[in-house]
Amino acid sequence: MSSLLSCCSSPRAALQAAIGGQKEPTSSAVTEKGVDYTVYKGGKDGIVEFKTHAEAPKGNQVLIKITHSGICGTDEHYKGADMGLGHEGVGTVAAVGEAVKEFKVGDLVGWGYNHKTCGHCEECLLGRDQYCETREYYGVHNFHQGSFGTHAIWDASFVFHVPKGLAPEFAAPLMCGGATVFNIIESYNIRPTDRVGLVGVGGLGHLAVQFLAKMGATVVVLSGTDAKRAEAMRLGASEFYAIKDVKELDIGKPLDHLIVTTNAKANWSLLTSLVRPTGTIYPLTVDFGNIDIPAFPVVTRGMKIQGSLVAARSVHIRMLEFAAKHGVHPIIETFPMTKSGVEEGMAKLREGKMRYRGVLVV
Numbered sequence: 001m002s003s004l005l006s007c008c009s010s011p012r013a014a015l016q017a018a019i020g021g022q023k024e025p026t027s028s029a030v031t032e033k034g035v036d037y038t039v040y041k042g043g044k045d046g047i048v049e050f051k052t053h054a055e056a057p058k059g060n061q062v063l064i065k066i067t068h069s070g071i072c073g074t075d076e077h078y079k080g081a082d083m084g085l086g087h088e089g090v091g092t093v094a095a096v097g098e099a100v101k102e103f104k105v106g107d108l109v110g111w112g113y114n115h116k117t118c119g120h121c122e123e124c125l126l127g128r129d130q131y132c133e134t135r136e137y138y139g140v141h142n143f144h145q146g147s148f149g150t151h152a153i154w155d156a157s158f159v160f161h162v163p164k165g166l167a168p169e170f171a172a173p174l175m176c177g178g179a180t181v182f183n184i185i186e187s188y189n190i191r192p193t194d195r196v197g198l199v200g201v202g203g204l205g206h207l208a209v210q211f212l213a214k215m216g217a218t219v220v221v222l223s224g225t226d227a228k229r230a231e232a233m234r235l236g237a238s239e240f241y242a243i244k245d246v247k248e249l250d251i252g253k254p255l256d257h258l259i260v261t262t263n264a265k266a267n268w269s270l271l272t273s274l275v276r277p278t279g280t281i282y283p284l285t286v287d288f289g290n291i292d293i294p295a296f297p298v299v300t301r302g303m304k305i306q307g308s309l310v311a312a313r314s315v316h317i318r319m320l321e322f323a324a325k326h327g328v329h330p331i332i333e334t335f336p337m338t339k340s341g342v343e344e345g346m347a348k349l350r351e352g353k354m355r356y357r358g359v360l361v362v
Contacts, residue, residue, distance in 0.1 A: 030056065030063060030094050030095045031056070032056055033055075033056065034053055034054050034055040034056045035053070035054055035056070035063065035094070035095075035151055036051065036052070036053050037051075037052060037053070037054060037149060037150045037151035037152075038050065038051055038052075038149050038150045039052060039084040039144070039145055039146060039148065039149035039150075039152075040084070040085055040086070040146075040148035040149055040339060040342045041082060041083060041084050041085060041146075042078050042079045042080055042081045042082065042083055042085055043080065043081075043082060044080055046343065047079075047085075047339055047342050047343050047346075048339075049339045050084075052144065054145075054151065054153050056095060057095050057096055057097040057100075057153055058097040058098065059097045059098065059099045060097055060099045060100055060155055060156045060157065061096070061097040061100070061153050061154070061155060061156065062093055062095075062096050062097070062100060062103055062109070062153065062154055062155075062156045062159050063093070063094045063095040063096070063151060063152075063153050064089065064091040064092070064093060064094065064109060064111070064151065064152050064153070064154065064159070065091045065092050065093075065094040065150070065151055066089055066090070066091040066147060066149060066150055066151060066152060066337070066362060067090060067091045067092065067168055067361070067362050068089075068090040068091070068168045068169050068171070068172040068359055068360065068361055068362070069086045069088055069089050069090070069146075069147035069148055069172055069337070069359065069360045070086075070088030070147070070172040070173040070175060070176065070177065070357055070358065070359055070360075071086070071088075071335075071342075071345045071346060071349055071354075071357070071358035071359070071360065072086075072087065072088055072173075072176050072177060072203075073203065073263075073349065074087065074113070074138065074139065074176070075087070075148075075346065075349075076346060076349060076350055077139065078139050079346060081139075081143075082143070083139070083143035083144075083146070084142075084143060084144060084145040084146030084148065084149060084152075085146045085147075085148040085342070086146035086147030086148035086149070086360070087111075087112060087113050087138035087146060087147055087175070087176055088110075088112060088147055088172045088173055088174075088175040088176045088177070089110055089111050089112075089146075089147030089152060089172065089175065090108070090109070090110040090147075090162060090168045090171050090172045090175070091108075091109065091110075091151075091152075091168075092106055092107065092108055092109070093105050093106060093107045093109055094151065096156070097156075099156075100156045102156060102161075103156060103159065103161075107161060108161070108162040108168060108171075109159050109160060109161055109162060110159070110160050110162055110168075110171055110172065110174075110175045110320075111147075111152075111154050111158055111159050111160065111175060112158075112160075112175035112176045112179055112310060112316065113130075113137055113138050113175075113176050113179075113310045114129070114130055114135055114136070114137045114138075114158055114310065115135075115136040115137055115138070115141060115142055115154060115155065115158055116135065116136040116141075116154075116155045116157065116158060117129045117132035117134070117135040117136075117157075117158075118132055118133075118134045118135070119157075121133060121134070127312050127314055128312055129312050129313060130183075130309050130310050130311060130312050131309065147172075147360075148337070148342055148360060149337075150337075150362070157313070158313065160175075160313075160316060160317060160320060161320075162320065163320055163321055163323075163324035163325075164324065165324045165325075166320065166323055166324040167329075169332060169334065169359050169361065170323075170329045170330055170332070171320070171323075172359050173203070173207070173330040173332060173357035173359065174207070174319065174320060174323055174328075174330065176310060177203055177204055177207055177330070177357060178207050178211075178319055178320075178323060178328070178330070179310045179311035179315070179316050179319055180204060180284060180308070180309075180310050180311070181204050181207050181208040181211060181259070181261070181284070182211055182311060182315065182318075182319035182322070183308055183309075183310060183311035183312070183315050183319075184208075184257075184259060184282050184284075184306075184308050185211060185212065185215065186311070186315045186318060186319075187308065187311075187312075187315065188257070188280065188282075188306060188308070190212070190215075190217060190256075190257055191217070192215055192216030192217055193216075193217075194217050194218070194256040194257060195217070195218045195220060195253055195254070195255050195256050195257075196212050196217045196218065196219055196220065196255065196256065196257045196258075196259065197220045197221075197222055197251075197255040197257065197258040197259065197271075197274060197275070198212070198219060198220065198221050198222065198237075198258075198259050198261065199222045199223075199258070199259070199260040199261060199262050199266060199271065200222075200223065200260070200261040200262030200263075200264075201221060201223055201228040201231065201232050201235075201356075202261060202262065202263070202356055203261075203354065203356045203357050204261040204284060205221075205259075205261040205262070205356075206231075206232075206235060206330070206331060206356045207328065207330060208259055208261065209221065209232060209235040209236050209237050210235050210236055210328045210329075211319075211322070211323075211328060212236070213235065213236025213237065213238075214236065214322075214326040214327075214328060215322075218238045218239075219236060219237045219238050219239075220237070220238065220239045220240075220241070220251060220255060221237040221239065221240045221241070222241050222243050222271075222274075223240065223241075223242060223243070224242065224243065224244040224262075224264065225242050225244055226240075226242045229242075239251065243267065243270060246267075246270060247270065248270070248273070249270060249273075249274065251274055254274060254275060254276035254279065255274050255275050255276060255279055256276060256279050256280075257279060257280050257281075257282065258271060258274065258275050258279065258280070258281045258282065259282045259284060260281065260282065260283045260284060260285065261284050261285060262285065263285055263352075266283075268291075268292060268293045268294060269294055272293065272294060272297040272298065272301075272303065273297065275301070275303055276301075277301040277302050277303070278301070278302045278303065278304070279301075279303055279304070280303065280304040280305075280306050281293075281303060281304070281305050281306065282306050282307075282308055283305065283307070284308065291305075293305060330356065330357045331355060331356045331357070332356070332357050332358070332359045333345075333348070333354060333355060333357075333358050333359070334358075334359050334360075334361045335358060335359070335360050335361070336360070336361060337360040337361060337362045341360055342360065345358040345360060346358075
């Protein structure tokens with residue numbers, strides 16, 4: 001059974017209730033010979049519990065004992081692949097390589113979608129390292145490990161301190177989901193005086209509402225029905241409109257920015273009519289097909305369609321600091337870090353019943 005934690009509950013008490021005294025999976029202690037650990041992998045026949053071994057960290061590597069992992073929609077894309085699943089990891093540092101300076105054993109840390117970059121290409125030097133052409137990232141590299149498991153080893157350059165005041169169960173979904181929406185705010189200069197439209201109040205959308213509202217922007221939520229109106233307003237939305245089957249909509253002053261997070265097929269004719277001339281649309285949902293946006297309003301109104309991928313490290317750090325300072329908490333459901341827990345959590349996400357981010361808990 002899953003357990004629900006909201007941004008208004010006591011995270012520590014709720015977490016203890018969620019795990020109910022469950023014992024942590026056993027694994028060998030870290031020694032000079034390394035550590036034996038468990039990773040939950042995808043597979044054609046379902047989730048596979050895989051036992052493996054990692055050498056002790058060396059150089060700039062950090063060995064992390066995982067305590068929490070977010071379940072992200074991207075994980076669903078790889079559930080049939082022979083690879084370690086999960087990329088929203090949080091845990092404690094168990095050992096470090098000899099070159100590591102910024103982390104010590106016992107630190108609470110996390111990592112996300114990107115694993116390593118070259119550090120010297122133009123994108124890296126400009127602080128846009130998430131677009132490094134030779135980067136290592138989830139789903140393409142390091143198939144032997146993920147955040148669904150007991151341990152992982154990563155380059156210290158892409159490991160992040162979890163700030164004090166940010167509980168690990170809330171930090172985990174921020175490592176990808178939070179970074180993805182916050183990157184738009186930071187990288188594309190959304191201002192507190194801006195009017196920002198947000199399509200969808202789900203895993204990404206409910207985080208975007210909080211980030212935007214707490215920075216002072218006017219948040220205009222566009223959702224299929226009125227079902228999430230009260231919750232969206234409680235999270236900080238200024239206005240809410242139900243748009244399912246709506247052909248025309250008067251929202252008053254048009255939008256400076258429109259962030260689209262829904263998995264449902266968007267009514268782009270309606271949405272483009274809500275954006276001011278030279279405004280920007282950010283289609284965040286990962287889709288391997290095409291985005292069918294009408295060209296005429298985009299051209300005649302000078303609108304921009306802006307892609308965006310997770311966050312550069314500097315933005316990622318600011319996102320975590322902002323969340324800790326302003327109390328941005330994902331609404332989460334928890335599942336045990338076991339084969340059955342992974343299966344249950346991913347099934348609930350796949351069925352569209354997750355409210356709103358799943359978190360695996362050791």
